[in-house]
Amino acid sequence: MFIDKAVIHLKAGKGGDGAVAFRREKYVPAGGPAGGDGGKGGDVVFVVDEGMRTLMDFRYKKHYKAESGEDGGNKNMFGKDGANLELHVPPGTIIRDEKTGAIIADLTHKDDRVVAAKGGKGGKGNTHFKTATRQAPRFAIAGEAGEIVSVVLELKLIADVGLVGFPNVGKSTLLSVVTSATPKIANYHFTTITPNLGVVSTKYGDSFVLADIPGLIEGAHEGTGLGHEFLRHVERTKLLIHVLDAAGIEGRDPLEDFDKINQELKLYNEKLATKPQIVAANKTDIPSSQENVELIKKALKPKGIKVFTISAATREGIDDLMVYAAERLKELETIPEVIENNEEEKMYVFNPEEEKLFTIRREDNKYIVEGKFITRLVNSTNFDDMDSLAYFQKVLRKRGIIDELKEMGIQEGDLVKIDDIEFEYYD
Template identity: 60%
Template sequence: MFIDRVKIFIQSGKGGNGAVSFRREKYVPNGGPDGGDGGDGGSIIFQVDPGMNTLMNFRHKKHYKAQSGEDGGKKRRHGKNGEDLIIKVPPGTIIREAETGKVMLDLTEENERKVLLPGGKGGKGNQHFATSTRQAPRYAEKGKEGQSYWVILELKVIADIGLVGFPNVGKSTLLSVISNAQPKIANYHFTTISPNLGVVKNPYGRDFVVADIPGLIEGAHKGIGLGHDFLRHVERTKILVHVVDAASLENRNPLEDVEKINHELSEYNKELLTRPQIIAANKIDIPEAEENIELLKEKFEPEGIKVVPISAATKKGIKELLIEISKLLEKEDKNPIKFKEEFELFQETKKEEVKEPFTIEKLEEHYFVVEGTGVEKMIGYTNLESEKGFAFFQKYLKERGIIKALEEKGIKEGDTVRIYDLEFEYYK
């Protein structure tokens, strides 16, 4: 089954917490801190698998989570890093952030491998926070959380040439004639529901990949029928070949068909009309085709769109078509069309925005005690003997809401505030 659009949840691993531990050995009763660091969380990695051509593997499994890092341990033991999770996708897969629709990754190269969500960093153990004035820190750093998103995987086939046209105009037959593809061919009024790809060994220029885009219908740009499912596969093609029934066997007007297809392409994505175009006027083995071919040339060749009469059934005109395609391909970049990555990732929270918890206790009249990991860290980091350091510490207390919380507890000027082993007098 061909599946080309799925929604999944991805989450990188959380970093392990740093450990709070102290060296305890015989003859070393007051050993220093020896808490180890937490391991890093596993990352979410996407890798192109050239053997895949559908997103069917994601149809039933929707959640993908990388392993979290282990916590640090005693004796400076570093926690084990979490294992990365590698998610394999077909070439041509675009990954969009589900809420905004913005492109996060576009994977086109064979075996291309990219980290989309890095794992959270492991926290540092208390061994890192010892200073000359604070030799026994009883805190460690928590591991950072991993990142998580709902994302949409969208497969857009990678092809140099896109065959477009209404159902039953001969696209599948043409594909089978010029390439190694073997699509099912029959005179049906309905169409295939997935694009067929073929490699063309071109004696008149460079080889290329051609895609038979399933038959479009009017209103496709609005999603009518399977419109969006079909149109997304046109977006990577560099040259569009309109296949029309020049003989009008089913009362279709080939001139109107080209205009209708271009209208659908434009309404879906205006940029598609900037791609070079060729009209393959099919079924010239039928006499009724001659008049329409002249009308097609009169209408479109002045617009720079070459009309090439062909018969996919008898292979007449195939050489001329390949030559025209080769001329246009020479002007095109050989690399696949890629979509700009527009979603900004890896925006870590700034340190000053992190709200670490604290407690305030009123032990007696005019005496308050403040405790909390962040406050203790700040004391360990800051030189309170300097005017600049003390001002920085006061700013920290204000920004964290500690001053406001003390005022809500009823603190007055002249009251004492103890923060671990330091005491301060409060002044408004």
């Protein structure tokens, strides 16, 4: 089954906690702190796998979690880093942040890879907190939580040539006779509801990948008839073969069809309408097609568009069409294969500095301090130990939390809630 879109949920590994430990050696009666650091949490990484063609693997399994780092140990032993979780995706996969829609990565080439969720840093052991006045610190720092993110995976087929046109003009039949692909073929609209790929080998030994894009209709750029789902597969192609029903057996004018399809391409993305095109006037085995063929050639010659008269049913003219397509591809090798949906759309790069360390809000005469940093600080504090408590207070001041509380008008005796801890404020 062809699956070209999936939403999945990622959780990177938590960093291991730093250890509280002391030297307990035979001839060292007053050994100092010896707590090791925690290991880093594993990242969630996407990697291109050329052997994959769909996002089927992500249809049923939606949640993925990387390994957490190990806690630090005694004798300054560091915890082991958590293993990264690698998720394999087919070439042409775009990864978006589900919440913002921003592109995290556009993976097109073999072995392309990107970290989509970063693992948390390991915590510091109590060895780091020894000072001249604090000889035996009884606290350490907890590991950071790993990133949690939901992403949308979108697959844009990477094909050299795309077949476009209205439904039922013979695209699937053409694909079936020039490649080993076996698309579903029948005489009704939207026989093809998913893109099909095949490899064309010409009589001169050239080869290229050909994609049968499901039939486009008016309004496709607005999503009508799954328009967006189909149009995005056109974007990576270097060349388009525009298939027209020269016989007009359904009462449509092939030249009007040509203009309408190109208008849909332009409205979806103006760059699509500028892609090089070859016109394949199909169904020329039907006698009524001859008049239309002449009209098509006459109308498109001033535009510099080459027109081939073919019959997918009898294979007439198909070899010449494929040879010409291979030649045009050689000329177009320098044209980039990636076109963005929106020129203003920018790649999102993870930056932990973008996230504010904490937020403060006032609720029912209580000041509530929240944030990942705050949770980690509370989890790292031993509130029964004076040294640990003093360190906690020092960090509150150093990180600007006390200053912001003052700016918000806190008074002595007011309640402050930090994570699960509540206390009265006194400067």
